[in-house]
Amino acid sequence: MQFKKLTYWMFLAPTLLAILFVIIIPFIQGINYSFTDYNGFQINEYVGLDNYIRLLQDGKFLDSMIFTALFSVVSVIGINAIGLGLALIVTQRANKISTVFRTIYFMPNLIGGIILGFIWQFIFLKAFEGLGDLTGIEGFYGWLADTKTGFWGLVILFVWQMSGYIMVIYISFLNNVPDELLEASRIDGANSWQRFIHIKFPLIAPAFTISLFLTLSNAFKVYDQNMALTGGGPFSSTEMATMNIYNSAFKLNEMGYAQAKAVVFLIIIATISLIQIYFTRKREVDL
Amino acid sequence: MLKQRKYNNMTYILIGLVTSLVWIYPFYLVLVNSFKTKGEIFTNTLNLPFDPTFANYPVALEQLDFFSSFLNSVMITTGSIAIIVLFTSMAAYALSRKPSKTSSAIYFLFALLMLVPFQSIMIPLISIFSKVHLLNRFGLMIMYLGLASSMAVFLYFGALRGIPKALDEAAIIDGCNRFQVFWYIIFPMLKSTSVTVIVLNAIWFWNDYLLPSLVINKPGMYTIPLKTFYFFGEYSKQWHLALAALVLAIIPIIVMYMFLQKYIVKGISDGAVK
Numbered sequence: 001m002q003f004k005k006l007t008y009w010m011f012l013a014p015t016l017l018a019i020l021f022v023i024i025i026p027f028i029q030g031i032n033y034s035f036t037d038y039n040g041f042q043i044n045e046y047v048g049l050d051n052y053i054r055l056l057q058d059g060k061f062l063d064s065m066i067f068t069a070l071f072s073v074v075s076v077i078g079i080n081a082i083g084l085g086l087a088l089i090v091t092q093r094a095n096k097i098s099t100v101f102r103t104i105y106f107m108p109n110l111i112g113g114i115i116l117g118f119i120w121q122f123i124f125l126k127a128f129e130g131l132g133d134l135t136g137i138e139g140f141y142g143w144l145a146d147t148k149t150g151f152w153g154l155v156i157l158f159v160w161q162m163s164g165y166i167m168v169i170y171i172s173f174l175n176n177v178p179d180e181l182l183e184a185s186r187i188d189g190a191n192s193w194q195r196f197i198h199i200k201f202p203l204i205a206p207a208f209t210i211s212l213f214l215t216l217s218n219a220f221k222v223y224d225q226n227m228a229l230t231g232g233g234p235f236s237s238t239e240m241a242t243m244n245i246y247n248s249a250f251k252l253n254e255m256g257y258a259q260a261k262a263v264v265f266l267i268i269i270a271t272i273s274l275i276q277i278y279f280t281r282k283r284e285v286d287l
Numbered sequence: 288m289l290k291q292r293k294y295n296n297m298t299y300i301l302i303g304l305v306t307s308l309v310w311i312y313p314f315y316l317v318l319v320n321s322f323k324t325k326g327e328i329f330t331n332t333l334n335l336p337f338d339p340t341f342a343n344y345p346v347a348l349e350q351l352d353f354f355s356s357f358l359n360s361v362m363i364t365t366g367s368i369a370i371i372v373l374f375t376s377m378a379a380y381a382l383s384r385k386p387s388k389t390s391s392a393i394y395f396l397f398a399l400l401m402l403v404p405f406q407s408i409m410i411p412l413i414s415i416f417s418k419v420h421l422l423n424r425f426g427l428m429i430m431y432l433g434l435a436s437s438m439a440v441f442l443y444f445g446a447l448r449g450i451p452k453a454l455d456e457a458a459i460i461d462g463c464n465r466f467q468v469f470w471y472i473i474f475p476m477l478k479s480t481s482v483t484v485i486v487l488n489a490i491w492f493w494n495d496y497l498l499p500s501l502v503i504n505k506p507g508m509y510t511i512p513l514k515t516f517y518f519f520g521e522y523s524k525q526w527h528l529a530l531a532a533l534v535l536a537i538i539p540i541i542v543m544y545m546f547l548q549k550y551i552v553k554g555i556s557d558g559a560v561k
Binding site for chain 1: 397410432490544
């Protein structure tokens with residue numbers, strides 16, 4: 001029994017209208033803006049590729065891109081290593097305490113980046129000073145005051161936040177590892193390291209693809225944490241790509257130029273996601 | 288063998304415990320310091336307060352305009368989720384029950400839009416909504432519907448594939464129209480997917496900062512993250528008030544987590560893996 005044409009479109013209309021006005025029209029308009037000198041009120045002229053040429057020579061923008069890329073790579077490694085570690089801890093035994101651990105590791109993900117950023121600002125500024133006084137270790141002083149500690153501060157915050165999220169993905173794959181397989185290997189005398197490398201690891205390989213790209217694109221898109229933890233400072237040296245785009249758009253009102261940066265950003269994010277899809281599909285076919 | 292396993296058990300619990308303490312420590316420090324005076328935070332950051340005080344909380348409550356911010360957050364989050372759950376499940380239903388080139392094309396469009404990061408449409412989106420005077424809470428809900436629809440449609444579409452079409456047909460023969468079939472028969476069967484959609488979007492909307500900061504410009508309409516951000520800017524050197532405000536901002540989330548933990552964990556893993 002087929003859907004009547006009118007009813008079909010009535011079911012789809014609200015969602016389609018929303019994506020039309022919220023994503024599709026802004027998307028096309030955005031590409032258009034990127035070739036103009038749009039300032040938020042009007043377009044005076046079309047400037048061709050000027051905005052794109054300008055961003056290639058804009059040291060501050062390129063620095064923010066490099067900072068973002070470095071941040072993303074380091075975070076992705078940290079999040080996946082620790083996330084997998086946490087997943088292994090909580091799946092060793094199915095008991096109450098494992099559930100409690102899982103609850104705790106996951107908690108930061110429920111709280112917004114703004115609040116997490118402020119929490120860690122307090123930790124890095126005040127608690128680290130306290131730890132420095134307690135231990136006499138120099139390294140605890142002056143956090144977030146320079147680019148290096150700002151960078152590591154952001155990495156620590158993001159790894160602490162996202163590991164619990166990625167843990168959930170690894171857990172769901174680890175739970176699908178058949179018990180018979182683990183039991184058989186145990187009888188054959190495999191220790192827990194051997195069981196991990198030879199049985200669990202190959203079976204959770206798809207989780208790596210999902211997690212790697214998910215964390216990579218999330219890391220690229222970080223804004224709130226950056227805003228609350230360092231605000232981009234000192235001297236915009238810890239400004240990430242999204243904040244750079246935001247500032248040129250809404251602080252300097254160079255909307256056309258900001259939109260050109262946003263298009264470059266779009267291409268990077270879309271490429272990351274497409275590579276992920278390609279690998280996930282390919283693996284499914286191979287299996 | 289048994290002894291070995293018991294020993295292993297202890298090691299896991301120990302590692303898990305230490306990691307948990309590391310994970311909780313930032314929250315713990317914020318909590319204990321929120322009960323200290325301004326001076327004590329500077330001299331005694333790591334220990335429990337010598338002389339605990341509640342004095343920071345009334346001030347933070349008032350400065351955060353806590354109850355009004357809380358209600359704004361509740362309104363925006365629940366309002367957006369209500370329209371998302373209703374409209375995206377309807378859209379997914381139409382797509383799944385009428386396999387055609389049009390349906391495939393629309394499905395593909397939803398997939399394509401998932402590749403678009405918010406920052407790349409942010410500037411024109413704000414311009415367009417400002418022109419039609421929708422930079423307000425209602426406009427924000429429409430934006431969330433657009434931004435969250437792809438993910439929700441996929442989740443519902445996946446669930447609908449498991450519900451036999453014979454069910455729809457039987458109901459239609461019995462005299463139901465499509466809307467009745469959907470509302471009385473199909474929608475209740477999508478309950479588990481709805482929970483996932485609600486959980487994923489609730490975490491997003493409740494905590495979102497960037498989009499609301501661009502859309503909502505009347506202080507009386509601020510959500511908790513917005514208010515916390517502006518409050519922090521004003522009181523950045525007054526940690527005693529700032530920390531009390533952070534604790535207040537976190538409390539609603541922790542309370543929800545305690546009550547709905549089962550659903551939240553399920554929602555997250557379903558959303559992430561599918």
